[in-house]
Amino acid sequence: MSNPIISRRGDSIQESPIRKLAPLAADAIKKGISIHHLNIGQPDIPTPVEFWDAVKSNISNVLAYGPSIGIPELREAICGYYSRSDISIEPDQVMITTGGSEAVIFSMMAVCDPGDEIICFEPFYTNYNGFATLADVKLVPITSRSENGFHLPPSEEITSRITEKTRAILICNPNNPTGTILTDAEISDLADIVTSNNIYLLADEVYRDFAFDGREHSSILEFPGIADRAVVMDSISKRFSSCGARLGNIITRNSSLMSVFVKFGQARLCPPTLSQYGAAAMYRSMTADYFSSVVSMYQNRRDILMHELHGQEGIFFLKPEGAFYATIRIPVENSDDFTAWMLTDFSIDGWTTMIAPAEGFYATPGMGLDEIRIAYVLNENRMRSALEILKSGLQEYRASR
Ligand SMILES: Cc1ncc(COP(=O)(O)O)c(C=O)c1O
Numbered sequence: 001m002s003n004p005i006i007s008r009r010g011d012s013i014q015e016s017p018i019r020k021l022a023p024l025a026a027d028a029i030k031k032g033i034s035i036h037h038l039n040i041g042q043p044d045i046p047t048p049v050e051f052w053d054a055v056k057s058n059i060s061n062v063l064a065y066g067p068s069i070g071i072p073e074l075r076e077a078i079c080g081y082y083s084r085s086d087i088s089i090e091p092d093q094v095m096i097t098t099g100g101s102e103a104v105i106f107s108m109m110a111v112c113d114p115g116d117e118i119i120c121f122e123p124f125y126t127n128y129n130g131f132a133t134l135a136d137v138k139l140v141p142i143t144s145r146s147e148n149g150f151h152l153p154p155s156e157e158i159t160s161r162i163t164e165k166t167r168a169i170l171i172c173n174p175n176n177p178t179g180t181i182l183t184d185a186e187i188s189d190l191a192d193i194v195t196s197n198n199i200y201l202l203a204d205e206v207y208r209d210f211a212f213d214g215r216e217h218s219s220i221l222e223f224p225g226i227a228d229r230a231v232v233m234d235s236i237s238k239r240f241s242s243c244g245a246r247l248g249n250i251i252t253r254n255s256s257l258m259s260v261f262v263k264f265g266q267a268r269l270c271p272p273t274l275s276q277y278g279a280a281a282m283y284r285s286m287t288a289d290y291f292s293s294v295v296s297m298y299q300n301r302r303d304i305l306m307h308e309l310h311g312q313e314g315i316f317f318l319k320p321e322g323a324f325y326a327t328i329r330i331p332v333e334n335s336d337d338f339t340a341w342m343l344t345d346f347s348i349d350g351w352t353t354m355i356a357p358a359e360g361f362y363a364t365p366g367m368g369l370d371e372i373r374i375a376y377v378l379n380e381n382r383m384r385s386a387l388e389i390l391k392s393g394l395q396e397y398r399a400s401r
Contacts, residue, residue: 013133017126017336017360024343025354033347036386039339039354041176041324041375045241045294054281055274066273068265070096070249074276077283078249084288087221093253095261098271100206100235100248101127107231107250108135110260111167111200118202119161120170121152123177123327123361123368125204128170140166141363146329146371149318150178152186158193168200169193174207174217177361177373178327179302179320181211184218191226201226206235206248207323209291212299215321227253238324240282245275298324301376301383308387326374327358330394335359335372338397346393353386353393 018040025035069075075091082089097103104127108118114136120128122141132139140161144150152158158169169190174181194201203220211217220230235248252258265271302320309315314331332338335357342352358371376383 009133009136014126014129014360016130017358018356020360021340021343021354021356024340028343028347028352032350034351035343036351036353036378036382036389038374038376038378038386038390039356041238041377042243043238043241043324043377044379045297047242047245048240048282048286048290050281050285051240051242051245051278055278058274058277063273066270066276068268068270069262070094070271071273071276071280074247074280074283075249077280078251081283082219082221085219087219089221089251089253092255093251093258095250095258095265096271096276097248097250097265098268099246100204100233100237101131102268102271103233103235103248103250104128104202104204105131105134106261106264107168107202107233108132108137109264110257111202111231112137115165116167117163117165118168118170119158119166120363121150122363123150123358123371123373124170124363125172125176126356126360129360129363138165139170139363143362143364143367144178144180146178146317146327149321150175150180150327152182152189155189155193158190159197162193162197162199166197166199168202170202170204171220172204174205174210174322175325176207176323177325177356177358179323179325181215181217181321187218187220187223191220191223194226194229200229200231202231202233204233206233206238208234209239210295210298210324211322212295212302213321217322221251221253229254231257236279236282240279240286242275242279242282245279246272247275247279298376300380301378302326304380304383305374305376305387308384308391312391324376326376327361327371328374329371331398332370332394332401334369336369338394339372341397342390342393346389346396348389348392351385351389353389355390 075094117138119140232251237243316329320326339357356373358368362368
């Protein structure tokens, strides 16, 4: 007998390009090779001790469910964090989610029916493809180009892609995988477009603290004319190096939309209870000093990346402005093949470097084949070694083709 049918959704969902090389990495490790991981946005920065202390002091006999919208302490602490950037939001405009991932999925599902469209700018965070498949939403990609630092194309190009099925424009700012930070003028243009077309602006701002060279990141929450159309999706994964806490949040001032999010939240009961106490403690206690030391650490790593790779033959990228990623054009025809080869065929003194091929960060077929994404999440010495190995690997790979 044949197997029962698997859904079209299940058949068509993409494998994450960040994780799909994992079996090759496991084989390399079995052969005794160590790996520098520049493929995944897993920071090496210690999770603040405030997190662990708060989790420990909230241990009780029963690990119980919490409120679907999230515990009040955390929602209040998030409002406090925003008030330090002069952004005023109320706790009932914040819902806690199971990671930023759930915040994006809920946002797509709250504003779209199956088959509806969301405009986004590629390259984009690759899991948007998977989230869109889960939500049965069509992502309509508009390509941003490395030549202008992956900033937005002209407004006419954006409006020309709006159809009667378009429900939202989705941005990731600062951007994963490019490190680009949108200017206020770009956000204002988007605000005008969503207003005149009566659609939403969904902003994934999980990297909002990481802006380099004295830049200021602007949240869409600061653009008052779009209060009812703005949805921010956020996370503590990167902000406090707490990826395993699985906590994020949604912010919207649109109370009807918030009540939909809360019903979605009720359907999955609640976000992780213990992590929320830890997150609330971090939001309350991590000051501007914490953020400026983390930002300067990432900025140094960005500078090492620039120093090691910029100007190398066939390599092209502009200086990333924030987050901790760069999308880099390299002189190969197929970066899937190259990144796999780095794991199967190349090492120096028992080490190799793992990077993510960029194709899965695009929705347009064939785009990104000559690009990789680097996450600069390792300390300075490891960054230097990892990039030396990458450069040598690239040379040998090209010579062998
Ligand atoms: C842009 C962006 N959005 C959302 C997420 C998901 O974050 P979380 O770990 O909170 O689910 C990530 C994770 O890498 C990300 O880079």
